[in-house]
Amino acid sequence: MRYLEKDEWQIIEKGFDPEKQEASESLFSLGNGLMGQRANFEEHYSGPSLQGSYIAGVYYPDKTRVGWWKNGYPEYFAKVLNAPNWIGLEVLIKGERLDLFTAHTESFERVLDMKTGLLSRTFTATLPNGCTVKVTSRRFLSMHRPETGVMEYTLTPVNFSGPVTITPYLDGDVRNKDANYDEQFWNILDTRSDQTEGTLLAQTKKLDFKVAFAMKVSVEGDFSASNHHHTDLSCSNTFSFKATEGQPLSVTKFVGVCSSMNHPPNQLLKNAQLEASRSAEAGFTQLLLEQKQHWAEIWQQSDIQIKGDTAAQQGIRFNIFQLNQTYTGNDERLNIGPKGFTGEKYGGSTYWDTEAFCIPFFLSTAAPEVTRNLLLYRYKHLPRAIENAGKLGFNNGAALYPMVTMNGEECHNEWEITFEEIHRNGAIAFAIHNYLRHTGDLEYLAGYGLEVLIGIARFWSQRATFSQKTKQFVILGVTGPNEYENNVNNNWYTNKIAVWCLKYTIECYKKIERLNSHQLEPLIAKCKLQPKVELPLWESIANNMRLPYDDNEGVFLQQDQYMDKEQILVRELGRGTRPINQHWSWDRILRSCFIKQADVLQGIYLFEEEFDTETIRHNFNFYEPRTVHESSLSPCVHSILAARIGEVEKAYQLYLQTSLLDLDDYNLEVSEGLHITSMAGTWMSIVEGFGGKRVFRDGQLRLAPIIPDQWDSYSFRILYKGVSLKINVTREEVTITPHNNQEIAIIVYDKEYTLKGSGSLIVSLKTIKHEE
Numbered sequence: 211m212r213y214l215e216k217d218e219w220q221i222i223e224k225g226f227d228p229e230k231q232e233a234s235e236s237l238f239s240l241g242n243g244l245m246g247q248r249a250n251f252e253e254h255y256s257g258p259s260l261q262g263s264y265i266a267g268v269y270y271p272d273k274t275r276v277g278w279w280k281n282g283y284p285e286y287f288a289k290v291l292n293a294p295n296w297i298g299l300e301v302l303i304k305g306e307r308l309d310l311f312t313a314h315t316e317s318f319e320r321v322l323d324m325k326t327g328l329l330s331r332t333f334t335a336t337l338p339n340g341c342t343v344k345v346t347s348r349r350f351l352s353m354h355r356p357e358t359g360v361m362e363y364t365l366t367p368v369n370f371s372g373p374v375t376i377t378p379y380l381d382g383d384v385r386n387k388d389a390n391y392d393e394q395f396w397n398i399l400d401t402r403s404d405q406t407e408g409t410l411l412a413q414t415k416k417l418d419f420k421v422a423f424a425m426k427v428s429v430e431g432d433f434s435a436s437n438h439h440h441t442d443l444s445c446s447n448t449f450s451f452k453a454t455e456g457q458p459l460s461v462t463k464f465v466g467v468c469s470s471m472n473h474p475p476n477q478l479l480k481n482a483q484l485e486a487s488r489s490a491e492a493g494f495t496q497l498l499l500e501q502k503q504h505w506a507e508i509w510q511q512s513d514i515q516i517k518g519d520t521a522a523q524q525g526i527r528f529n530i531f532q533l534n535q536t537y538t539g540n541d542e543r544l545n546i547g548p549k550g551f552t553g554e555k556y557g558g559s560t561y562w563d564t565e566a567f568c569i570p571f572f573l574s575t576a577a578p579e580v581t582r583n584l585l586l587y588r589y590k591h592l593p594r595a596i597e598n599a600g601k602l603g604f605n606n607g608a609a610l611y612p613m614v615t616m617n618g619e620e621c622h623n624e625w626e627i628t629f630e631e632i633h634r635n636g637a638i639a640f641a642i643h644n645y646l647r648h649t650g651d652l653e654y655l656a657g658y659g660l661e662v663l664i665g666i667a668r669f670w671s672q673r674a675t676f677s678q679k680t681k682q683f684v685i686l687g688v689t690g691p692n693e694y695e696n697n698v699n700n701n702w703y704t705n706k707i708a709v710w711c712l713k714y715t716i717e718c719y720k721k722i723e724r725l726n727s728h729q730l731e732p733l734i735a736k737c738k739l740q741p742k743v744e745l746p747l748w749e750s751i752a753n754n755m756r757l758p759y760d761d762n763e764g765v766f767l768q769q770d771q772y773m774d775k776e777q778i779l780v781r782e783l784g785r786g787t788r789p790i791n792q793h794w795s796w797d798r799i800l801r802s803c804f805i806k807q808a809d810v811l812q813g814i815y816l817f818e819e820e821f822d823t824e825t826i827r828h829n830f831n832f833y834e835p836r837t838v839h840e841s842s843l844s845p846c847v848h849s850i851l852a853a854r855i856g857e858v859e860k861a862y863q864l865y866l867q868t869s870l871l872d873l874d875d876y877n878l879e880v881s882e883g884l885h886i887t888s889m890a891g892t893w894m895s896i897v898e899g900f901g902g903k904r905v906f907r908d909g910q911l912r913l914a915p916i917i918p919d920q921w922d923s924y925s926f927r928i929l930y931k932g933v934s935l936k937i938n939v940t941r942e943e944v945t946i947t948p949h950n951n952q953e954i955a956i957i958v959y960d961k962e963y964t965l966k967g968s969g970s971l972i973v974s975l976k977t978i979k980h981e982e
Contacts, residue, residue: 220323243536243541248260264291267419271289282602288616300446303372305373324527326498354501354504356540373451377449396415397413398411409424419470426464436448532550533568546564548888559615561887563887574897585654594618610635633701645659660715667715707816789838789877790802846888917941930954951968
């Protein structure tokens with residue numbers, strides 16, 4: 211149930227409800243690519259709260275071995291760690307602690323400004339001792355200085371004069387909500403304090419990650435005394451004020467956070483102190499100006515503007531904002547977790563979501579290096595992918611990328627996912643294809659991508675077996691994208707993407723052989739590739755793979771026995787049974803025909819150019835009514851395909867479901883964190899769905915825009931082979947404007963045009979004119 215105001219550029223909460231606090235902590239989260247912070251209160255709060263401060267790349271390998279552990283099962287489950295709390299301060303009013311859970315809150319407003327990444331909060335509250343205060347806090351994580359966090363806290367006495375004490379601190383006494391036996395994952399190695407400074411050095415109890423925190427505090431107001439203090443777990447500065455009714459007093463906290471991911475361990479404290487000092491010297495106003503300028507550059511390319519629908523506008527901007535503050539693309543060792551920096555669920559690890567959903571977003575909205583780094587992340591994990599496959603009995607350099615990972619090792623702890631959801635290999639291969647068709651970066655293909663493709667092709671060639679009965683290759687015992695079916699045979703999507711991977715690897719090999727033959731010999735030696743043996747084998751498997759099809763229904767069959775299930779549509783489910791994963795036994799779900807997310811339709815989405823409109827429509831009309839959309843990744847693919855077949859209202863409703871998934875808390879779980887990777891699907895729903903943006907195998911950019919009835923207009927930008935294009939769609943026409951002096955060919959509504967870097971192409975349905 212929505213409790214937030216509708217606004218095009220802000221997320222606004224008016225009035226304080228403790229029951230919504232954990233949800234708001236997620237929704238108002240901040241990040242800058244190197245660290246993140248849930249929207250916990252700065253002052254003490256004794257009510258329900260999920261304290262969360264996270265450092266990119268830092269994790270804990272928690273034990274996962276159980277009694278039925280089998281060969282190949284992951285040794286650990288990677289957990290994102292709740293790091294030491296840097297935002298905290300203690301406020302005492304005439305000796306009584308300020309705590310909104312025990313105080314009477316008379317007014318409250320929390321605002322996240324998505325233009326700048328600034329989180330603000332203003333409230334007036336009366337403590338049990340009768341003292342009333344007005345508080346305004348502002349904080350942000352600097353995008354310009356990614357090792358800096360800054361917060362400003364201003365308190366004004368409303369009905370009293372007297373002693374007020376404010377104590378900013380750094381606290382290492384933190385735990386994860388999902389910790390077993392309430393264990394702590396950090397050792398605090400060092401704490402120090404001075405009059406306006408403090409430092410804390412923390413070390414993970416496994417893997418030896420170290421993170422240093424340093425704070426520098428500035429104060430405005432009539433304070434009579436200050437002192438400092440540190441314990442084994444924390445450090446603090448205390449400022450005692452002689453508060454006067456109506457006169458504000460303010461504390462600003464500049465914090466430097468340095469990780470051993472980026473600094474020598476023996477330099478961490480020094481560098482964190484330097485970061486805090488430089489930030490304090492610049493001051494809050496200058497830091498905020500830098501922040502505004504940095505975000506303005508991001509929004510210049512990534513913004514989507516929607517006129518006439520405030521909820522839709524707010525939804526897409528919220529999704530784009532969260533994606534950009536989660537991943538900046540500056541470090542090839544980092545990736546995107548399903549919850550980003552907003553919660554602990556899923557361990558903060560990388561899934562196939564990155565390749566299948568996030569890469570299309572970053573390809574069109576950020577410099578090519580951002581996507582390249584995501585692909586290099588997988589390339590550098592190739593040895594681990596080969597090791598993962600080896601644990602399952604594969605050999606000769608076959609690679610199985612993990613379903614869940616931090617460093618390339620599989621760390622997912624459910625067997626039907628770990629062993630069976632092998633289609634993730636296909637998503638990684640398709641991401642390479644996606645990158646190449648948008649950038650033409652053959653240097654990447656020759657130097658990195660082809661080696662990954664060879665490992666993936668070897669896996670598929672060994673995973674498929676030849677059926678003497680059908681005289682076809684089959685892939686047995688898998689879980690497709692629909693995780694409500696486990697251990698099935700010949701999942702259409704899995705087999706389809708395996709076929710594509712094998713053919714695409716051969717195609718890329720021949721391309722490098724033709725264009726960069728000098729780079730093949732060392733690659734052949736490194737991979738011990740036998741081209742005359744392996745390539746023909748891959749081609750034979752691809753040409754003879756079983757792809758199930760149901761003649762009666764005329765649809766691609768999700769898996770061999772799918773039509774043996776009782777065919778019930780979602781609309782026939784009784785009230786009170788949704789979501790089925792919270793009301794049905796797992797056994798009943800597995801025996802049902804219901805689909806968690808796009809499966810066959812995921813394949814049709816990826817390989818759309820192979821199918822005519824009627825085939826797409828027929829499969830959509832069969833599978834979508836059987837889909838319960840109980841994955842956050844589901845609505846976007848269905849929205850894109852609905853737009854493709856002209857079901858505009860259906861596409862719009864599914865777009866709202868994906869764009870407002872967290873803001874409206876559809877699944878009643880936003881308190882656990884946001885659905886970061888599915889947010890990229892929201893962008894896809896507009897650009898690829900309503901905008902009809904495609905790049906097929908011929909390498910040409912295509913657009914076929916439509917517009918929902920609820921919108922007056924919408925616009926977006928895309929990058930394609932170095933050219934930035936702005937597309938504006940109204941009810942009368944489509945305007946395409948290039949922002950580079952470079953010629954580019956583009957197909958609009960199946961007709962080809964050439965843009966020469968000046969002027970705009972204006973298309974009014976089938977009426978075309980070109981303005982100079």
